[in-house]
Amino acid sequence: MTPNAMLEGVRVLDFATLAAAPLAATYLGEFGAEVIKVEQPHHGDPIRTWGNQRDGIGLMWKSVSRNKKSITLDLRSAEGQALAHRLVEHADVVVVNTRPQTLARWNMSYETLRRINDQIVMLHITGYGLSGPKAERPGFGTLGEAMSGFAHLTGEADGPPTLPPFMLADGVASLNAAYAVMMALYHRDVHGGDSQLIDINLIDPLARLLEQTLLGYDQLGLVPMRAGNRWDISAPRNTYQTADGKWLAMSGSSPALALRVFKAIGRADLVSDADFSDPQRRLARAREVDAVVAEWVATKTLAEAMAVFDNAEVAAAPVYDIEGLVADEQLRHRGIFVAVEDSQLGRVTVQAPVPRFSDSDGRIDHLGPALGEHNDEIYGNLLGLLPAELDELRARGVL
Numbered sequence: 001m002t003p004n005a006m007l008e009g010v011r012v013l014d015f016a017t018l019a020a021a022p023l024a025a026t027y028l029g030e031f032g033a034e035v036i037k038v039e040q041p042h043h044g045d046p047i048r049t050w051g052n053q054r055d056g057i058g059l060m061w062k063s064v065s066r067n068k069k070s071i072t073l074d075l076r077s078a079e080g081q082a083l084a085h086r087l088v089e090h091a092d093v094v095v096v097n098t099r100p101q102t103l104a105r106w107n108m109s110y111e112t113l114r115r116i117n118d119q120i121v122m123l124h125i126t127g128y129g130l131s132g133p134k135a136e137r138p139g140f141g142t143l144g145e146a147m148s149g150f151a152h153l154t155g156e157a158d159g160p161p162t163l164p165p166f167m168l169a170d171g172v173a174s175l176n177a178a179y180a181v182m183m184a185l186y187h188r189d190v191h192g193g194d195s196q197l198i199d200i201n202l203i204d205p206l207a208r209l210l211e212q213t214l215l216g217y218d219q220l221g222l223v224p225m226r227a228g229n230r231w232d233i234s235a236p237r238n239t240y241q242t243a244d245g246k247w248l249a250m251s252g253s254s255p256a257l258a259l260r261v262f263k264a265i266g267r268a269d270l271v272s273d274a275d276f277s278d279p280q281r282r283l284a285r286a287r288e289v290d291a292v293v294a295e296w297v298a299t300k301t302l303a304e305a306m307a308v309f310d311n312a313e314v315a316a317a318p319v320y321d322i323e324g325l326v327a328d329e330q331l332r333h334r335g336i337f338v339a340v341e342d343s344q345l346g347r348v349t350v351q352a353p354v355p356r357f358s359d360s361d362g363r364i365d366h367l368g369p370a371l372g373e374h375n376d377e378i379y380g381n382l383l384g385l386l387p388a389e390l391d392e393l394r395a396r397g398v399l
Contacts, residue, residue: 008033011033012034013038013088015075016095017097018097020173026065028181029067030067037068037071055344062368063367063368066367068368071375072371077398079393086383088116089117092121092185094123099138113195118195119188121181123180127139130197141173141202142169148210149207153225157225157228170202172209173206176208229249230286234253235289237252243304244302247318248306249318255277257315259277260312302318348367
């Protein structure tokens with residue numbers, strides 16, 4: 001017998017747009033939560049038109065809005081707000097990323113919603129957080145990557161601060177948000193807690209990962225600068241180009257791993273040299289370590305170098321482009337990419353849900369839906385509106 005989905009019975013109203021907040025709802029939907037995405041009529045979530053398109057259909061939308069039901073609702077109108085409140089009565093979680101003053105104007109603030117449903121968990125993701133002098137400013141992942149300290153540390157020593165070409169700050173925030181929602185539901189359902197407001201921004205979660213930087217500054221007065229792919233806690237740690245123009249990455253994060261590298265590349269003499277075998281003294285000579293490794297790697301093809309390193313149990317890996325990533329035998333074995341049939345695009349390969357459980361895997365039932373595809377189902381079955389009422393609401397632009 002197929003086990004129930006882990007979050008079956010949890011209903012999420014996703015009022016958010018673009019990346020971080022909707023992604024948190026997506027993760028819940030992958031494990032069985034009913035996620036109802038509420039979009040503005042006619043235009044919908046801007047991520048529908050974000051990034052690569054095929055035949056006018058946004059590819060990113062298809063993946064990040066998997067398993068969601070799409071309904072339309074004009075939250076700027078009193079009728080739309082009244083319908084939103086009725087939906088909240090039937091929900092466990094509300095997800096938003098609108099600025100606080102706008103939510104208040106729409107009668108969708110946390111204070112309003114918890115009067116409607118005293119068990120509601122509200123996730124509110126903003127650029128800067130719900131309090132403080134910048135709370136009402138618009139914020140995007142790029143700004144979070146800059147202000148968190150990430151961009152300052154990323155890039156070559158003589159180059160500019162470097163931003164990632166993907167939604168890093170949004171992604172990190174969404175993961176924090178998803179587990180925060182689960183803690184709030186646990187607190188509510190197991191410990192009898194009441195409603196809860198979760199306040200997450202795009203800076204704090206990424207800054208939380210830069211602990212080494214904070215500790216070094218607080219205790220030693222250090223302000224680290226960009227150092228390319230090197231890191232001042234281990235050596236060797238870099239990317240190295242092979243004879244066939246490809247790249248591999250290496251980590252020497254433990255003393256034993258670093259010594260294996262020296263042996264594997266024919267420099268066993270360095271193992272008995274305290275300047276290279278002692279972790280702290282080796283860090284002081286990181287550039288020399290890099291030069292030794294780079295010189296050896298440059299004489300081998302990627303396949304040859306990886307064969308040596310794999311045999312010696314060195315912590316090294318190819319630097320993949322997307323073609324190499326999709327073809328890797330380990331990742332194929334784990335099924336991290338799955339093909340899903342879509343009514344508009346046909347067969348689409350997307351990332352599978354990440355967490356693996358022994359008895360309740362995540363699933364992808366369908367990819368991102370058409371705008372308002374589930375209006376009749378949700379408004380009719382959940383709220384009991386008649387077809388004639390729905391037609392009238394559409395005619396007035398409420399849906």
